Amino acid sequence: MTATAIPRGMPQYDDVPRYDVERVRADFPILAREVNGHRMVYLDSGNTSQKPRVVIDAMREHLERHNGNVSRSVHTVGTEATEAYEGARVKVAAFIGAPTPDEVVFVKNATEAINLVAYGFLSSSLDVAGDPRFRLRPGDEIVISEMEHHSNIVPWQLLCERTGARLRWFRVTDAGRLDLSDLDTLINERTRLVSYALVSNVLGTVNPTSAVTKRAREVGALVLFDGSQAVPQLPVDVTDIDADFLAFTGHKMCGPTGIGVLWGRSELLAALPPFLGGGSMIETVTLERSTFAPAPAKFEAGTPPITEAVGLGAAVDYLSGVGMRAIQWHEKELAAYALDALATVPGLRLFGPRTAVGRVGTLSFDLPGIHPHDVGQVLDSLGVQVRVGHHCARPLCVRYEVPAMTRASFYLYTTFAEVDALVDGLARVRKVFA
Amino acid sequence: MQIDQLYQEIILDHYKHPHGRGLREPFAGEAHHVNPTCGDEVTVRVALDGDELSDISYDGQGCSISQASASVLHELLRGRSTSDALAAHEAFVELMGGRGQVEPDEAVLGDGVAFAGVARYPARVKCALLPWMAFKDATARAVDASSEEVAR
Numbered sequence: 001m002t003a004t005a006i007p008r009g010m011p012q013y014d015d016v017p018r019y020d021v022e023r024v025r026a027d028f029p030i031l032a033r034e035v036n037g038h039r040m041v042y043l044d045s046g047n048t049s050q051k052p053r054v055v056i057d058a059m060r061e062h063l064e065r066h067n068g069n070v071s072r073s074v075h076t077v078g079t080e081a082t083e084a085y086e087g088a089r090v091k092v093a094a095f096i097g098a099p100t101p102d103e104v105v106f107v108k109n110a111t112e113a114i115n116l117v118a119y120g121f122l123s124s125s126l127d128v129a130g131d132p133r134f135r136l137r138p139g140d141e142i143v144i145s146e147m148e149h150h151s152n153i154v155p156w157q158l159l160c161e162r163t164g165a166r167l168r169w170f171r172v173t174d175a176g177r178l179d180l181s182d183l184d185t186l187i188n189e190r191t192r193l194v195s196y197a198l199v200s201n202v203l204g205t206v207n208p209t210s211a212v213t214k215r216a217r218e219v220g221a222l223v224l225f226d227g228s229q230a231v232p233q234l235p236v237d238v239t240d241i242d243a244d245f246l247a248f249t250g251h252k253m254c255g256p257t258g259i260g261v262l263w264g265r266s267e268l269l270a271a272l273p274p275f276l277g278g279g280s281m282i283e284t285v286t287l288e289r290s291t292f293a294p295a296p297a298k299f300e301a302g303t304p305p306i307t308e309a310v311g312l313g314a315a316v317d318y319l320s321g322v323g324m325r326a327i328q329w330h331e332k333e334l335a336a337y338a339l340d341a342l343a344t345v346p347g348l349r350l351f352g353p354r355t356a357v358g359r360v361g362t363l364s365f366d367l368p369g370i371h372p373h374d375v376g377q378v379l380d381s382l383g384v385q386v387r388v389g390h391h392c393a394r395p396l397c398v399r400y401e402v403p404a405m406t407r408a409s410f411y412l413y414t415t416f417a418e419v420d421a422l423v424d425g426l427a428r429v430r431k432v433f434a
Numbered sequence: 435m436q437i438d439q440l441y442q443e444i445i446l447d448h449y450k451h452p453h454g455r456g457l458r459e460p461f462a463g464e465a466h467h468v469n470p471t472c473g474d475e476v477t478v479r480v481a482l483d484g485d486e487l488s489d490i491s492y493d494g495q496g497c498s499i500s501q502a503s504a505s506v507l508h509e510l511l512r513g514r515s516t517s518d519a520l521a522a523h524e525a526f527v528e529l530m531g532g533r534g535q536v537e538p539d540e541a542v543l544g545d546g547v548a549f550a551g552v553a554r555y556p557a558r559v560k561c562a563l564l565p566w567m568a569f570k571d572a573t574a575r576a577v578d579a580s581s582e583e584v585a586r
Contacts, residue, residue, distance in 0.1 A: 373472055373497035373561060374441075381437035389472040403473040403495050432441060433498070 017326035024322060025413045027052040038383025041421045046201055046229060046362050046409030047387050048251045051315075055254055058314035059307050070306055071280055071297070085306050088313030089296070095316045096227075096246065097237035098263055105262040105269070105296040106304050110228040111151040113247035113262035114195070116275040116299060117224055118155035121193070123273035125163045131271040133222060136192055138164030143187055143221075145170035145178055145196040146399050147203060150392040152195055152226045170196065172399055176203040176352035176359075183215055191221040198230035198241070202391045202407065203352030204335070204362035206234070213242040222268070228252060232319075232411070233360045234328040238263055250308065255315035259308035262299070269295035276301040319412075327412045331361035334410045338363055338419045345426050351400055361410030364391070367426065370433045372406040378429040384421055439551035440558070441498065448502035448545065453509045458491040463576030467568040469560055474500045478507075478568040480576045485515045487573070492565060499558050503549065504565035510544045516573055522546075526566055530559045 006012055025031050028050045033040050042050060062084060068077035070085045086101070093101040107113045124130030125137070136142075142156050146169050160167045168186060171179040178196070187194060194216050199206050209225070216223045224245040230236050231246075232253035238246055245268070249260040264272070274281055274292055278301035283291040292298045319327065336356035342348055342365060349366045353359040367375055376388035387407045390397045397404060408422055461479035468475040474496030481489040490512045492504045511519040525542045526549070534554040538547040552562045 371474075371497035373474070373499070373558070377440065377555070377558065378437060394473070397473065403475075432437075433446070 016329045035383040041384040041418045043408040045411035055314045059311040062310040088309040091313040091316045105299045107260045109260035110247045110249040118159045120272040136163040136165040140165040141190045143194045146172045147200045187215045195224040197226040204359040209241045235324040250312040255312035256308045259305045278302045335361040364405040364407040372404040375406045379425045382425045384425045442548040444548035445502045448505040449498040452505040463572040465568040465571035476565045478572045499561040500564045503562045506545045
């Protein structure tokens with residue numbers, strides 16, 4: 001990166017919180033392994049992140065010492081498990097700036113979080129007495145974007161098919177930014193919900209929020225943010241971004257698979273109908289009907305992912321310990337370095353922002369004439385782990401007229417040397433398919 | 435695992451210089467298959483002259499494995515009888531499902547033996563099979579169509 005002299009009195013580079021990446025790497029046991037005879041270069045954290053030892057240990061410790069079911073036992077381990085589970089909720093709430101832990105609903109993953117909201121809309125739409133904020137009628141509109149992951153497209157398509165509402169979307173510019181030029185017509189009096197990603201899983205773009213939430217408030221639409229790629233990468237505060245709902249997943253932020261989060265404003269969670277019915281989510285049950293517990297329990301039917309919640313709590317502690325500002329800055333430096341480095345690869349076409357501003361360290365690209373599957377396979381033979389395919393964002397591939405892309409995604413443990421390994425690997429790819 | 439076992443010279447050759455590529459008329463049956471995990475796609479057409487596969491034409495986009503596999507299929511099965519071709523199809527599917535434990539018979543599979551290495555890469559087996567599955571569907575449709583013709 002070019003070092004630019006910053007005038008005195010302005011924030012200097014040295015003011016940015018930093019950490020020793022080698023010390024961070026030592027916390028992740030898997031990073032020491034080899035793949036195909038090479039030190040593993042893991043550049044697929046946007047897919048799933050690796051887990052630090054503290055997370056693995058917290059989960060093992062919980063299972064070895066405190067395992068019991070939650071919210072229903074008077075015995076000691078049941079009480080300990082409940083405390084651990086609810087303790088994780090408190091940690092997650094603090095991590096995203098939620099006013100109260102009761103606004104944090106534990107689900108399976110971000111996909112389930114989004115579906116929970118979509119099914120809440122559906123239930124309300126089928127009920128004449130349904131809350132008007134969630135009631136869709138033919139002609140109502142839901143707005144998403146062209147850069148969404150399938151998990152933030154398909155639930156809304158299904159909801160629209162079932163209610164007669166219409167699905168609309170923000171376009172994406174050639175430079176990989178959200179196109180807000182038609183904001184005022186796209187979000188209008190018919191719009192009931194706006195749902196898009198804070199950070200694109202393909203382009204790495206950090207999307208703007210204030211212009212959109214301001215317009216959504218004007219027309220009385222709700223706003224859901226998919227934070228799957230944002231919450232792991234940069235500080236996210238639900239009050240700052242003025243969200244109504246925020247969905248994200250544990251396994252991309254150093255936590256385990258099997259646990260995700262839906263955060264929602266208290267008054268909205270109170271009004272939203274339940275999603276799955278079952279134990280733990282009720283107030284009282286007769287054979288004819290039931291009444292429901294207040295949120296978050298209303299949305300947590302059945303035995304929840306207890307051990308996973310403990311793991312996620314440990315992950316949040318770990319990330320906070322390193323510092324989200326520092327992680328964000330580390331990624332920014334990596335992105336700047338990688339953008340320069342990838343520009344040296346002949347013919348490489350990068351999708352998404354070309355500057356390390358308003359983007360994270362997720363870089364998708366195409367090598368003309370070489371299919372991403374082949375790129376990924378040759379890189380794997382060198383120990384370099386990247387994602388190939390359409391990244392569950394097929395409309396975005398269609399937008400850029402490619403069947404698939406290769407994606408390298410960085411995280412707090414990624415090093416500059418690993419970026420070099422990627423670039424060296426791409427030279428080898430070009431040699432094989434020359 | 436050695437990457438050369440996967441990207442055999444024969445496979446790269448078929449990929450860079452595909453045989454018989456392009457969709458041709460007339461044809462008796464056609465099938466379009468996609469691999470939803472990666473977006474690879476292929477369309478296969480077969481033309482019948484009696485029981486003989488007088489032409490197998492194809493088009494598609496995808497990785498070297500899927501596209502080379504279509505080229506090999508064309509080369510190997512064009513001019514064969516349908517039963518002969520389906521026997522080779524079966525042998526290829528068996529090879530791909532063998533996790534590298536099946537010894538391919540060059541007399542049956544021709545250049546298809548080069549795909550033996552692919553069977554060791556579970557993520558890529560679907561790529562190799564894509565055109566073969568489309569071929570099987572296209573042939574079934576062609577045979578159905580011709581038997582309807584006879585019944586009429």
